[in-house]
Amino acid sequence: MINLNDKNHVPIILTILVIVLIMIIGFTSHQREQIFILERGLGNVFLPIQRVISKSMSQVEESLVTLIRSSDIKDENNQLRSVNESLQHQLIELQLTQEELSELRQLQRTLNSIDRHDDFFPVTANVIAKNPGNWFEMFTIDAGSQQGVEKDSVVIGSGGLVGRVYETGHFWSKVIAIIDNSSSVSFQVLRDGSLQGIISGSVTNELSGYLFDPDAEVVVGDQLITSGIGLYPKGILIGEVTTIDRTPDLLLKSVNVEPAVNFNRLDKVLVISPRTIDE
Structure with missing residues (x-):
């Protein structure tokens, strides 16, 4: 150890x-x-x-x-x-604004071509309803007696003559267009005011009529305006002559007319009180 x-x-x-x-x-x-x-x-x-x-x-x-x-x-x-x-959305609103502005300017130009008096008070209105179909031969606007619209007030659109008011409410009115078969308008040729006649609507929503003078030298492309005889004041553009023919009895020269207003689309119109028409 x-x-x-x-x-x-x-x-x-x-x-x-x-x-x-x-x-x-x-x-x-x-x-x-x-x-x-x-x-x-x-x-x-x-x-x-x-x-x-x-x-x-x-x-x-x-x-x-x-x-x-x-x-x-x-x-x-x-x-x-x-x-x-x-x-x-902004682009659509801008486009709508531009379209409305353009339409209002066209309405203003149409308004400027009409013979007016001191009591000339146009009312701007919107189309709010229409009869079934593609054409605006009868429709409703958002202006009535409260805005000064009366029966037989004249309605114009961007480009020319639309028709007349046939019924009114306090805040609405019903319009019958010149393309309706119950409508007729006295016209004259813009190029020569001595060439006058009557134009009417039809069941096919086309404008056709005749000249009082069977020898009237009307040609395709002539523009027709209201003559001032009857309901409508003078100077509203109605449309343009597209074809010329003779009535079956050869006593009158008939014409077919392309309306100045697009009756497939109507948004805004101007209404003129009938009291401004009488001289």
């Missing part, structure tokens, strides 16, 4: 410790080599798995990025769609 307190035994103890240390170093060195071999084997097994996992993680990451980006793109598209819809 070695006494650790004995100084004579110290060299022996040191020698034993050195031997043990050398053995430990040798053992661990050999063990580390075995660990390297184990690590190498495990690396060969798990490296492909690691690659798959790494690739999968990359794909997941890309998918997440794409998903997040898609959400951002969707939000941006929604914002752009909203902006686009807003711009479209």
